[in-house]
Amino acid sequence: MARRKPRPAIREENERALIEAAERVFADEGFRGATTAEIARRAGVPKANLHYYFPTKDKLYRSVIERVLTAWLAAASSFDMSDDPRLALTAYIGAKMDLARSMPLATRIWSAEMMRGAPMIQDFLDTTLSEWVRSRERVVKGWIAAGRLKAIEPRFLFYMIWATTQQYANAAHEMATLNGGRPLDDKAFERAKSETIEIILRGVAAG
Amino acid sequence: MARRKPRPAIREENERALIEAAERVFADEGFRGATTAEIARRAGVPKANLHYYFPTKDKLYRSVIERVLTAWLAAASSFDMSDDPRLALTAYIGAKMDLARSMPLATRIWSAEMMRGAPMIQDFLDTTLSEWVRSRERVVKGWIAAGRLKAIEPRFLFYMIWATTQQYANAAHEMATLNGGRPLDDKAFERAKSETIEIILRGVAAG
DNA sequence: TATAGGTTTGACCAAATGGTCAAATGGCGT
DNA sequence: ACGCCATTTGACCATTTGGTCAAACCTATA
Numbered sequence: 001m002a003r004r005k006p007r008p009a010i011r012e013e014n015e016r017a018l019i020e021a022a023e024r025v026f027a028d029e030g031f032r033g034a035t036t037a038e039i040a041r042r043a044g045v046p047k048a049n050l051h052y053y054f055p056t057k058d059k060l061y062r063s064v065i066e067r068v069l070t071a072w073l074a075a076a077s078s079f080d081m082s083d084d085p086r087l088a089l090t091a092y093i094g095a096k097m098d099l100a101r102s103m104p105l106a107t108r109i110w111s112a113e114m115m116r117g118a119p120m121i122q123d124f125l126d127t128t129l130s131e132w133v134r135s136r137e138r139v140v141k142g143w144i145a146a147g148r149l150k151a152i153e154p155r156f157l158f159y160m161i162w163a164t165t166q167q168y169a170n171a172a173h174e175m176a177t178l179n180g181g182r183p184l185d186d187k188a189f190e191r192a193k194s195e196t197i198e199i200i201l202r203g204v205a206a207g
Numbered sequence: 208m209a210r211r212k213p214r215p216a217i218r219e220e221n222e223r224a225l226i227e228a229a230e231r232v233f234a235d236e237g238f239r240g241a242t243t244a245e246i247a248r249r250a251g252v253p254k255a256n257l258h259y260y261f262p263t264k265d266k267l268y269r270s271v272i273e274r275v276l277t278a279w280l281a282a283a284s285s286f287d288m289s290d291d292p293r294l295a296l297t298a299y300i301g302a303k304m305d306l307a308r309s310m311p312l313a314t315r316i317w318s319a320e321m322m323r324g325a326p327m328i329q330d331f332l333d334t335t336l337s338e339w340v341r342s343r344e345r346v347v348k349g350w351i352a353a354g355r356l357k358a359i360e361p362r363f364l365f366y367m368i369w370a371t372t373q374q375y376a377n378a379a380h381e382m383a384t385l386n387g388g389r390p391l392d393d394k395a396f397e398r399a400k401s402e403t404i405e406i407i408l409r410g411v412a413a414g
Numbered sequence: 415t416a417t418a419g420g421t422t423t424g425a426c427c428a429a430a431t432g433g434t435c436a437a438a439t440g441g442c443g444t
Numbered sequence: 445a446c447g448c449c450a451t452t453t454g455a456c457c458a459t460t461t462g463g464t465c466a467a468a469c470c471t472a473t474a
Contacts, residue, residue, distance in 0.1 A: 010421075028323065032240030036462060046423050051463060108322050115315050116235065117380040125384040133385050152406065155385065156399045159378065160371045160406065167370035173324040177332040178340050178362065192363045199359065199367065203406030214441085214450065221451090243432060253453050258433060 015053055015063075017043045022064050027105040030112060031061060058120075065113065065120055068106040075099045076132060085143045086205075089161075090197050096165035097193040107169035133158065149204050157204060164196055222260055222270075224250045229271050234312040237319060238268060265327075272320065272327055275313040282306045283339060292350045293412075296368075297404050303372035304400040314376035340365065356411050364411060371403055 021042035025034040036057050040050040054060035078095040082088045100107045118125055133155065140154035168175070168189070176183045184192065228249035232241040243264050247257040261267035285302040289295045307314045325332055340362065347361035375382070375396070383390045391399065 014421090030237040030239055030319070030323070032237055035460080037460090047462090048423055048425095048464085049421080052421070052423095055463085057462065111377070112237075112319070112322060114381050115319060115377045116237070118384075122384075125381060129381075130385060150405075150409075152402050153398060155382075156402050157406070159374050159382065159399075160367075160403065163370040163374035163378070164367045167366050170318070170322045171366065171370070174321050174332060174336075175362075175366065177325075177329075178337060191360060192366075195359050195363050196367065198357075199364070199407065199410030201410075202357075202412075203408075203410035205409075217451075242430080244430090254432090255434085255453055255455095256451080259451070259453095262433085264432065 011053070014043075014045065014049070018045070018050055018053060018060065019063055019067065022060050023067075023105040023109065026061060026064060027108045027112075031116070036060075062120060064106070064109060068103070068110045069121070069124060071099055071103055071106065072110070073128075079136060079139075085140075085148050086201055088139075089201060089204075093161055093165060093197045093200060094193060096161060097168060097189075097196065100165050100167075100169035101189055104169035104172055107166055111166050111170050144206075147206055149206050152204055157200075161200065164200075168192065218260070221250075221252065221256070225252070225257055225260060225267065226270055226274065229267050230274075230312040230316065233268060233271060234315045234319075238323075243267075269327060271313070271316060275310070275317045276328070276331060278306055278310055278313065279317070280335075286343060286346075292347075292355050293408055295346075296408060296411075300368055300372060300404045300407060301400060303368060304375060304396075304403065307372050307374075307376035308396055311376035311379055314373055318373050318377050351413075354413050356413050359411055364407075368407065371407075375399065 018039065022034070022039045024042060025039045029035075029038075034057075036050055037047050039060070040047040043050065050060070054063065075092070075095040075098075079088055079092040081091045113120060136158070137154040140149065140152075140157065143149045144151050168184075172183060179188075225246065229241070229246045231249060232246045236242075236245075241264075243257055244254050246267070247254040250257070257267070261270065282299070282302040282305075286295055286299040288298045320327060343365070344361040347356065347359075347364065350356045351358050375391075379390060386395070
């Protein structure tokens with residue numbers, strides 16, 4: 001049978017440009033507020049071309065979400081870098097902070113998706129996320145049993161970590177306003193990271 | 208000049224019903240995703256009637272936001288209930304947690320507004336919020352100088368408090384999924400509240 | 415150089431949406 | 445009882461939006 005001849009270079013470049021533009025627009029306007037016309041304009045292609053690569057707005061959105069999901073999983077894995085709660089939490093919180101800093105748009109889309117009830121990624125919540133949480137709850141409970149952490153409900157700790165780290169993407173504009181109109185510079189961000197880690201570590205440490 | 212005869216009872220009831228319906232729809236669909244037709248339907252009035260009371264979708268949204276703003280200020284005032292950092296923070300975090308619990312829809316709208324860059328309430332950020340933060344930063348720095356708190360940057364503490372408390376509204380669906388599909392019951396919520404307070408207090412306490 | 419088939423694009427469409435309008439309705443003060 | 449005027453509502457409109465389509469445009473390969 002005749003071999004298909006997609007042009008990988010062209011496809012990849014166009015899809016990349018479209019997803020990048022889509023991230024901006026979805027982050028700024030929300031799913032419903034984002035228009036395919038605006039995304040195409042920002043990507044520098046006609047709208048019909050966008051629909052050639054992503055038949056529906058839905059599929060484009062899913063592609064954006066998949067990128068975040070990959071990044072989420074990567075950050076999550078840093079929780080397992082150590083058996084010591086101080087090191088594990090330091091690595092995990094740090095990774096989440098860095099994620100919010102390096103992918104603020106994707107992080108905001110992620111948060112917005114959760115706020116809307118996760119209509120597109122319910123299956124992720126039901127499977128991967130549920131399992132990750134159950135498993136790490138056991139780890140945290142082990143630390144508690146070993147007298148290394150206070151007797152807290154692990155889930156509430158995760159909620160605090162998720163919320164606080166994502167805040168640095170979600171509320172970047174608010175933070176900039178409170179910072180004299182300028183976004184947090186790298187030094188301030190690093191300080192935020194280390195103080196966040198320190199507060200949480202002290203908050204949950206046994207003793 | 209002829210006296211106007213608005214019917215307060217009718218107006219109040221209709222505006223209340225419309226704002227309540229608007230809260231639901233704005234929270235679930237976002238500003239752009241919410242349709243005046245859907246809001247009117249949920250409020251049980253024809254769409255034209257909605258536009259009689261709120262000429263534009265924008266004005267309706269603003270009315271919703273004003274409700275949240277009032278609630279935000281009320282919770283903020285509980286920060287000032289004591290000169291003791293433990294009591295002040297306990298009251299403030301508790302008030303914010305209760306706000307997220309009692310007004311989850313409004314809280315989500317508030318968070319979404321911030322995430323979109325606060326297009327409707329930039330003036331609130333520039334004035335009231337900026338002043339509140341500046342003033343309470345001074346209070347926190349006073350506590351630090353008095354040796355009652357660790358030397359933290361007050362702003363990062365506020366961000367953590369805002370993020371963590373709002374999480375209980377923003378991520379209610381995610382939490383329910385991780386809780387076997389059922390929302391947090393009152394007992395679990397109270398535990399989340401007290402553990403959140405405890406972690407943060409231990410995290411920032413001097414010593 | 416001919417051509418298959420991947421890619422580009424302007425024109426187009428049906429549905430949805432925010433908002434308008436004028437006619438109808440009804441309750442309060444005289 | 446009556447009229448003023450706040451309120452109600454169905455019909456309507458212009459614009460926006462996601463998506464379609466067919467013709468045009470490459471470019472690798474035979």
